[in-house]
Every structure is written in structure tokens, then in C-alpha cells.
Amino acid sequence: MHPARGRIATSLLRAVATIGLALALVGCGVPLAYTRFGETVPYSTAPLPERAHVFLVAGGSDVANFAQEIVAQRELLRERGVQPDEIACYWAMPTREAFRRDRAQYRRLAAELAGCYPANTAIVREHLARAAAREPPFLYLYVTTHGLASLLPPDVPKDLLEAPDAEMLDQYALQLAAGPGRGAHPAFLMAARRAGAAVDDLVFSPAMLTRALLAFPAATPKIVVLQACHAGGFAPALAGVPGLVGLAAARHDRTSFGCDPGPDMTIFGAIYTRLLAARLTAALALPALDWRALYDALQAEIAAAEASQAVTPSLPVFLESRPEP
Template identity: 80%
Template sequence: MSLLRALPAIGLALALTGCGAPLAYSRFVAETPYSTAPLPARAHVFLIAGGSDVANFAAEVAAQRELLRTRGVQADEIACYWAQPTREAFRRDRAQYRRLAAALVDCYPAATAIVREHLARAAASEPPFLYVYVSTHGLSSLLPPDVPKDLLEAPDAAMLDQYALQLAAGPGRGFHPAFLMAARRAGAPTDDLVFSPGMLARALQALPAATPKVVVLQACHAGGFAPALAQVPGLVGLAAARHDRTSFGCDPGPDMTIFGAIYIRLLERRLGEPAALPSLDWHALYKQLQAEVTRAEAAQGATPSLPVLLESAAPEP
């Protein structure tokens, strides 16, 4: 389901519950602050939970960090990011958020500007490889269904009309057009506001061409990132859904998304020690994941998400 189409219902829920929300929410936010520590110099694994309306995105980040640590990746090689939940989200997924609290206390805000800056620092350090996992909501456009004429004709409207992943710790929870436009007019660079295919490709192209890069995007419409990422040398990875399809499990209740749960399980089976992510057989992993996702979605009567293999374009002869 499109997150933009869900905004009226979400907004109404927030308005109805905001004043009466339990104090436990305030305590949870206070006890799980965002990290303000400098990015570790050796960081080259970036685990990002972008959405703020369900706990399953954060659960995928926590599970992968634990898995990678057990396979030899050191704590200072991993950077994690998350978006603190809204009051309504905490109310619906309270038990899961509480279980995750200890795993999130040293994670940075899932804001595009922070992630972009950290990727730039990692690129400057020339790491042995780069791994980026993002689990969140994806949109084919940030423009609302009924676009106000003044917004459509604004000089920076093109910033909104592109594929994007929500990083909800950013301005306007990462996808509200008015907040993003206001930040842009105040001087913020577009690449600090929208987690778009172009932004991610530019960040990855700052690394040496020979550096292996693995990117996994769990989000609706994430396949829309494929053309831009194909221009990044040495890249391989996965997207949870074709550019015109949605992924599933992004609702309160499930511990993880359908794609995320299957991917992490397959990764655990295939990953050796030390964790050499770039040397995995990503084509074989993709085929197995594609088959399992298809079966899981069929069992739920869902429209197939059609996961996508992300890969650099072959060099011209």
C-alpha cells in the first residue's frame, strides 16, 4: 500500500491518540536516544531502518547486525540507523519496540543527510568492501496523488518526482513534500533530503571502482533504483520489488517484512566466517530468494512483488 495514500488515516490516528498516549512512549524515546558519536573510522557496513510506523524495519537491522557480529565483523565496522517511532506506531508495536530497545541505543538517526555524510566518510577511507542494507517504505514519487498546482510548478518540484526510500528521521519524516521543499528552499542540498537512486549512486561512485559494493533494498518500488545503480562499478545486490510493484509485511504485527525475513535467513545459511559478503553467489541467492518470496506471497494472495537483482552494467568493449 502506498504510504502517501495512507497519510490521512495515519494523521487522524495521531490526532486522536497524541494527547492520551501512554507515558511509556516518552520513556522509550528517552531511553533509546540517537547516537551522536563520530562514525567509526573502519565503518563499511551500513544497516538502515528508515520507517517510523512499524518495528519490523528496525528488527531486520538488529538481526543483521547480530548475525554479522557472530560471523566476524567487528562492532566498529558496522553503523546502524533507525527512526524513532511515532506514538501510534509505538502503541501498536510496543512489545517489539521494547525488545529491540537495547539493540538500538547506539544507532544513528535514519536521516538522508547523515547517511550520505557517513557514506562519504567511508568512501574516503577506501574500505575493503561496502555493504548497505535499507529496510523501509519505498515510493515511486514523493508527489501526493492530488498535486497542488503551486507545488507542481515550483522550481524544485523535480526533487520530489522520483523514486525514493523513506528515511523518517529526516525533515518531514523523510517524505512529506512541504517539509522537504521548505528545507530545500532554506538551502539544504537535494541529496541531503531525498534518498533517491541518484543520491545513492553518487555516494557509491565516490568509492574506488575496484571496491566491491553490495546493496540490498527492502522497500516497495525499490527496483526503480536499478538503472542508476547499474552505473556504479563493482556493485551487486537485491531489491525487494520491481519498480512498479510493492513489497509486503510492512505492517504492525509481523516481526519482519516478507523479503527481509527470507533474505536474512538465506544470508545466515550462506555466510561464512569471516563474513565475506562480496564473495557470496548473489545470483544463486537471488534465485532462491525469488522463489521463496513468490511462494510466501502466493500463500497470502498478494500480488507478486517480483524482486530484482541489482548489478553493475557490463563494461563496454
């Protein structure tokens, strides 16, 4: 072979090898980055702090905006005087696909999420029970995730429908995706139930949340905000909890919006957090806040935002318990 041709061939081989290595590294980039992210942000296993009475729960695992909302609210509440040991946060590790789509946002959030517990129904329920026994000055619960009118799939298999305890699936629910079957998969939930798990540890339902809130003293102010589709389905059950006020992002038969890759927060979450920041002067003022006025402003802004996108209105719901007789 002519020396010049030999040098050209060698250069081509080197270039091909370099390109192949680069492609291999790119191909491995997402899984390796995802694995490193999981190692960087482990779930907390520490006991619930003695003074915890603010619970911020990001339940969905397919977009980063849920996690962004609880990080933003924790920062706001700390600025208003809530101490770090008064706040407990929960989140769900993203799927690989979710991490790929919202990678930059998840990486920005990593340091803030490092001390959070898994968004698992059993853990949240247990922590609420612990807080109730300690009789805190007030309770603030913010849950942002996907909401479902029913956990039953559209084409319900007969064996699933006829299985013992299948009724636990046919109810409103909020997804806490760090739980069995990512918190919403009926087959996994039923398998966990057959293995002995309690229904209240599997499904974040109106009945479960009501029981958890009723464990708090009647005089304890309870603020509950549910950012999820169909979250208004919780309203009838929560109406029997004394001292409760709050908001749900959508009527029982409506969806909320902004639960997609890209936006930093959901439509409801972004507007609510901004309005709360404008009205809240100090942490202890949370129970005394004019929640009806906040709801009216929130409803108006959400209606305008949804109209600009030509979507079916979500119709947020004002949550308020009936006065004690």
C-alpha cells in the first residue's frame, strides 16, 4: 500500500473508533446519569422530627414539576419563619423516561430533595398519625400529584373485579408513586393487600385522609391543599373533619393542568404558591389566612389561564368542614 494511502486508512480507522466511543458514551449517558442521580438523592430514613406539622408531598414520578412545587413551598415557609424541623417533605424517584425528559430540572432539585422521605401512602399516613399524637399548633398538608376518579382500569378483568377487597380500587385516589406499583397500579396494590398490607397503607383515598385528620384534636386548625385531577372528590369526606379549610385543584369530574414535562410547576401549583407568598406574612398566620379570598383569586387566575389555552375548566374547589354542632 502507498504510504500516503496507509496514513489515510489509519486516520479513518482512528476517526471511526473515536466516533464509536463517543456514540457508546452518549448511549450510556442517560442510564449512568440516572443511576448517579438516584445515588445522590436517597430517600430519608430518619425518624419524623418531633415538631413536624407541615407536610409537603410530591407524589408523581413522571414529571419534575411536582417536586418543584414542594421545594418552592418549603423555601417560602422557611422564609416566613417555619423551622426546618417543623417541615417533612416527600417525593417519588422519577422513572428513567421522566428523568430523561426533565433531567435539567431534576438535577437542579437534587440538593433540596436529599432530605425528603419517599412519597409512600403508608409512610405519609404513619407520619400524620405521629404528628396527631403530638398535638401540633396547626397542620398544613400540601399534596401535588396525579389524581384518579378510580383505580380500576377501563376494561376491568373479571378476576380483579371479583377479588376480595376490590372495592378499595373503585374510589378517588391520589398517586403516591414511591409505594407499591407506583401507587396506582391495581394489580400491585391487590397483591400487596393479599400479602397483608392495610388498605389505608396502600391507597391515598378520601376515607384514609379523613381518618388520618380525625386523629388530630378537633381544635387543631387543619389546612389541606390537594393539587391533582379529580381532587374535589375528597371534599365530601373531608367536610366532616373539624377545623379544616383548604383547596382542591379540580372538581371531582375535572382534570387539572400543567402535569407535563417542561413547565416548572403545574398551573394550580404555580398560581397558588405565588398567591400564598403574597398573602402570608408569618408561619403562624397560616391558620388565620383568609382562605376564601385566596381561593377566589386563585379560581379567577386559573380560569383565565385555562381559557387562554382553550381547555375544559378545572373548576377548583374550596374545602371547608362543617361547624361542630
